[in-house]
Amino acid sequence: MEPLRSIPPPGRPGPPEAESPRAALELARLLRDAGYASPRIQERLGTGDELLARSPELPSYLRRLGDADELAVLLRLLLLGVPVDRARVDGHVGGELRGRLESANFLVHDGEVVHGAARLVPHDELLIASDHAAAAETHADHVPGVHRPSVALAHLTVRRGGERALDLCAGNGIQAILLAAHAEHVVATDVNERALAYTRLNAALNGVDNVETRAGSFFEPLDGERFDLVVANPPYVVSPETAYLFRDGGMRGDGVSELVVRGIPQMLAPGAFACVLIAWALDPDDPAERPRTWLEGSGCDAFLLHTSTDDPIETATLWNRELVDRPEAYADALDRWLAYYRELGIERLGYACLVLRRRLESGEAAAAGWVEALQLPRQALRPAGRHVARLFETHDHLAGDAAGQALLRRRLRVADEAVVSRDSRFHAGRWHAQAPTIRLEAGLPFTAELDPPTARLLAELDGSRTLEEALAGAVVEGDDTRAEGLDLARRMLEIGFLELADEDAP
Ligand SMILES: C[S@@+](CC[C@H](N)C(=O)[O-])C[C@H]1O[C@@H](n2cnc3c(N)ncnc32)[C@H](O)[C@@H]1O
Incomplete structure (x- = not known):
């Protein structure tokens, strides 16, 4: 008879290891x-x-x-x-x-x-080894495969060439292996030796020879070193358990995310980027408040790419999925997790990829870094590292022009990746045209409905006119509507529907 679920090997084999x-x-x-x-x-x-x-x-x-x-x-x-x-x-x-x-x-x-x-x-061109899922129930040092958050992190990472890169909390090593093509040397750290054995195996299976593994907790194995790029997928889940190293960081509340976010800026060379997955106790009145506090005085600018907000039941359900075929254990776990969130007063949990960029300046100028929160669409992510880097460049470009006077003199055009389309719905015996939408076909999958004034403004923005001329051409008259048009153009530029078309565009 065919088995109903995976059957782990007897004993517990160590991670495979190639001879050479x-x-x-x-x-x-x-x-x-x-x-x-x-x-x-x-x-x-x-x-x-x-x-x-x-x-x-x-x-x-x-x-x-x-x-x-x-x-x-x-x-x-x-x-x-x-x-x-x-x-x-x-x-x-x-x-x-x-x-x-x-x-x-x-x-x-x-x-x-x-x-x-x-x-x-197999993941695209890579082959990634990990522990079989069936073995997870009994071993704290279980090494999982590549999961959705790993893929999201990989898609959002800004990979610029550099000498030294760091994968903090490397697990099976997927991030380190992806970094290896963009850095001369990659350091991969993890507290779990079993994970590091998989990192080495996976590097070898994929022909990567510039990844060095170091065992130790969080920043311990790094002795004041600086990196040109840092990636971290730490055990960020806010959980009452210590069952799995890959999930439960063993710190109270969102302590793991705080520790990692506060520690990473010191690892970054000037101008270097870091991408880190985090979770935090989210206050609906100011969703980005806690991560912003962690970054005060960090010397970094940051985009908080907010992927989701869950309530306690959603989070407890998501992270205990492996128990679904054991209903009693599952119900007990949910009760334990929910009691923990009640005790900590947590009503919402935020999940994000926090992208940091170390400022080039030092001293006071560096301390005054900015933090922008951006809600990512629910759609599945795709490779977007270049788009994320462009968010920073555009932000730099717009900095110091809060009133938009310089922007009015710039020529703008709709980005090559942007597509405008209009759906029709059949209802009550006839077709009804819906509002047109704009969406990006590459990078971050933003999409937005276009109201008539915005659609008229976009039609004017073909790179040949300044924003001021386009606003006039789109018949956006009166101070208020002009200010709205300017604000709209600015927001569309910030997220990538529009781009600067003149010579000194980023
Ligand atoms: C979510 S997994 C990340 C796996 C992989 N980097 C990825 O993106 O798929 C988190 C990793 O953090 C490691 N970890 C847990 N506690 C740690 C600690 N105190 N210091 C360093 N690594 C730790 C776990 O062993 C696990 O491999």
């Missing part, structure tokens, strides 16, 4: 040659979804997959965490690939069955 960087690369090549890559896997499992999290669809996947060919056997072992008869492994998995998997300890033998020692998931 060359052996790891060769193993990755052989896996890809066997079809172990996203498009083939999605086709075989009949899913268009990303292969990110533990799947409740296992029974359906197994029936679709069968176990009578090489890729099916590999996927059972390494993606789905399901044991396979030894005879099937020997019969289907090519000798060279089998040998490489064996010598890197990817296979665990248990009598007549074989288990995959780790989970292996």
